[in-house]
Amino acid sequence: MDAFFASVEVLDDPNLQGLPVVVGGTGTRGVVASCSYEARAFGVRSAMPMVRARQLCPPAVVLAGRYSRYEEVSRRLREVLHEVTPLVEPIGLDEAFLDVTGAQRLLGEADEIAADIRRRVLAELGLGCTVGIGRSKLVAKLASRAAKPRAERSGTRPGPGIVRVEPEDELTFLYPMPVTALWGVGPATTARLHALGIETVAELAEVPPDVLLRHFGRAHGAHLADLARGVDPSPVVPDRAAKSLGHEETFRHDIYDLAELQRRAGPMAEAVAGHLRSNCLTARTVTVKVRFGDFSLITRSHSLTMALDTAPALHAVCTALLDAVDVTAGVRLLGVSVSGLQSSGAAQQLSFDLSNGDPASTAATGSPDRGAAPHSVPTAVAVGSGGADSASGTASQGASRATRLQAQWQEVTAALDDIRERFGSDAVGLAASIGAEGVHPAGRGRDYWGPSDEPTDENESVDRTV
DNA sequence: TCTGGGGTCCTATTCCTA
DNA sequence: TCTGTAGGAATAGGACCC
Numbered sequence: 001m002d003a004f005f006a007s008v009e010v011l012d013d014p015n016l017q018g019l020p021v022v023v024g025g026t027g028t029r030g031v032v033a034s035c036s037y038e039a040r041a042f043g044v045r046s047a048m049p050m051v052r053a054r055q056l057c058p059p060a061v062v063l064a065g066r067y068s069r070y071e072e073v074s075r076r077l078r079e080v081l082h083e084v085t086p087l088v089e090p091i092g093l094d095e096a097f098l099d100v101t102g103a104q105r106l107l108g109e110a111d112e113i114a115a116d117i118r119r120r121v122l123a124e125l126g127l128g129c130t131v132g133i134g135r136s137k138l139v140a141k142l143a144s145r146a147a148k149p150r151a152e153r154s155g156t157r158p159g160p161g162i163v164r165v166e167p168e169d170e171l172t173f174l175y176p177m178p179v180t181a182l183w184g185v186g187p188a189t190t191a192r193l194h195a196l197g198i199e200t201v202a203e204l205a206e207v208p209p210d211v212l213l214r215h216f217g218r219a220h221g222a223h224l225a226d227l228a229r230g231v232d233p234s235p236v237v238p239d240r241a242a243k244s245l246g247h248e249e250t251f252r253h254d255i256y257d258l259a260e261l262q263r264r265a266g267p268m269a270e271a272v273a274g275h276l277r278s279n280c281l282t283a284r285t286v287t288v289k290v291r292f293g294d295f296s297l298i299t300r301s302h303s304l305t306m307a308l309d310t311a312p313a314l315h316a317v318c319t320a321l322l323d324a325v326d327v328t329a330g331v332r333l334l335g336v337s338v339s340g341l342q343s344s345g346a347a348q349q350l351s352f353d354l355s356n357g358d359p360a361s362t363a364a365t366g367s368p369d370r371g372a373a374p375h376s377v378p379t380a381v382a383v384g385s386g387g388a389d390s391a392s393g394t395a396s397q398g399a400s401r402a403t404r405l406q407a408q409w410q411e412v413t414a415a416l417d418d419i420r421e422r423f424g425s426d427a428v429g430l431a432a433s434i435g436a437e438g439v440h441p442a443g444r445g446r447d448y449w450g451p452s453d454e455p456t457d458e459n460e461s462v463d464r465t466v
Numbered sequence: 467t468c469t470g471g472g473g474t475c476c477t478a479t480t481c482c483t484a
Numbered sequence: 485t486c487t488g489t490a491g492g493a494a495t496a497g498g499a500c501c502c
Binding site for chain 2 (some may be wrong): 024025029030031032033047048049050051052053055067092184217218219220242243244245246247248249250295333335337448449450451
Binding site for chain 1 (some may be wrong): 493494495496497498499500501502
C-alpha cells in the first residue's frame with residue numbers, strides 16, 4: 001500500500017488531500033510511522049524522529065494515528081487478496097506476498113491479476129497500491145518497490161503501479177541496486193559490507209560465498225550469497241502462527257525508581273495477558289526489556305514449567321525479573337513480552353500440581369514467599385495497586401508466585417473477560433491500571449508511536465475500575 | 467536529529483543433564 | 485562415586501522487517 005497510515009487518514013478526512021500528512025508519535029520522543037508523498041517531498045521519512053520531521057516540514061499536519069482503524073482497513077485488504085488466492089502471507093498491516101501460481105489458470109496472467117487487485121483495492125478501499133511480480137519473494141518485493149510513486153522536491157512523480165521482472169531479467173534488475181535494497185541488509189550489515197568495499201548487489205555477487213560465510217556467519221552469510229544471485233527459495237507461507245507477543249512503552253520521562261517501574265509493568269502485563277486470552281493462547285516464557293536513558297538495552301527472561309495467561313501471574317514474573325535490574329541510570333522504555341506460546345488447552349495439561357508452585361523455585365534460596373503479599377482468592381481487584389507488587393526476589397521465586405497466582409486468578413480473569421465481552425472493553429479493569437499512562441489493558445495504547453507530550457487525564461480510567 | 471512499537475530470526479554463552 | 489563430555493534448553497543480545 002502507498003503511504004498506508006497517511007492515506008487512510010486522507011481517505012477519512014478529504015480536507016487533508018494534497019497536504020503533507022505525517023502520522024506517528026506527536027511528542028518529543030515520537031517517530032514518524034507513515035507520511036504522505038507531499039511530506040516526503042520535504043525529506044520526511046518513516047522512522048524519523050518527529051522533532052526532525054517538524055523541522056524539515058513546518059506545514060506538516062501531524063496526526064497521532066489510529067491503529068485500530070488501520071487494522072480494520074488491513075482486514076478488508078486481506079479479504080480482497082484472499083479472493084485471489086488463499087496463499088496470502090501478510091507482512092505487516094499493509095503488505096503481503098501472494099503465490100498466484102495456481103490462480104493463473106482461473107484468473108489469467110500475473111499482470112492481469114495485479115491490475116485487478118489494484119482496481120479492486122481502489123474501488124473497495126479507496127486506496128492506492130502497487131504490485132511487484134517475480135518468481136521469488138525477493139524479486140517481487142523489490143519490483144513492488146520499483147512500482148511505487150517517487151517523492152521529489154518538485155512534487156510526486158507517479159510510479160508504474162505494476163512492475164514485472166522476468167526470470168531472465170532478474171540479475172539485470174538486481175545488480176545495479178545498492179546492497180541496502182536486499183531483504184535482511186540493514187544499517188549494521190551495510191556498514192560491514194561498505195567496509196569490505198561492497199556497495200552494490202553486483203559487487204556482492206562477485207564475493208565468493210565462503211568469504212561471506214566467514215564474515216557474516218553461517219545463516220546470514222549464506223543468505224547474502226543467495227540474495228545477491230537472485231536466489232530466494234522461501235515459499236509464501238499463509239497463516240503463520242505467532243511465536244511471541246508483547247507490549248512496550250517509551251516513557252515521557254526516564255524512570256529512576258524500581259517500584260515505579262514495576263508498577264508500570266502492571267498494565268503492560270494486563271495488555272499482554274488480554275492479548276493471549278483473546279487468541280486462546282498461553283505462554284511459558286516471560287521477557288522484560290529495559291532501555292536506559294543512554295539507549296543501551298537489556299532483556300531478562302524466565303521460562304516456567306506452567307504456561308500463563310493471567311495478568312497477576314505475568315506481573316509477578318516481570319516484577320521478579322526487574323528486581324535484578326539497576327535503574328539508577330534511568331529507564332526510558334519498558335517492554336513485556338511472552339513466547340513459548342501454546343493453545344490454552346495445552347496449558348491445562350501442565351497444571352497438575354499447583355500446590356508446589358513452579359518446580360524451578362526449588363532451586364531458589366530463601367523462602368519462596370519472600371516479600372509476597374498474602375494472596376488468597378481475591379474478592380477485590382487490586383493487583384499491584386499502591387506501587388509495585390511487593391513480590392521481589394529471584395526470577396524463580398517470581399515463577400513460583402506466578403504459578404499460584406495463575407491458578408487463583410483464572411476464574412476471576414474469565415469473569416472479567418465475560419464482563420468486557422458483554423459491556424465493552426472499558427467496562428472493567430484491574431485497579432493496578434488506575435492512572436497508568438499509555439498502555440490500554442484491552443489493547444494498544446493511544447501513544448503507539450511514542451509518548452505524547454500532554455499528560456494523561458487520570459480520571460479517564462476511574463469509571464471502568466472495580 | 468536523536469532515535470516507537472510489534473514482531474522474527476540468528477548467534478553466542480551458560481547451565482543442566484544424561 | 486567421581487569426572488569429563490556432548491547435547492539441548494535457557495538466556496541474552498543483536499540485526500532486521502514493516
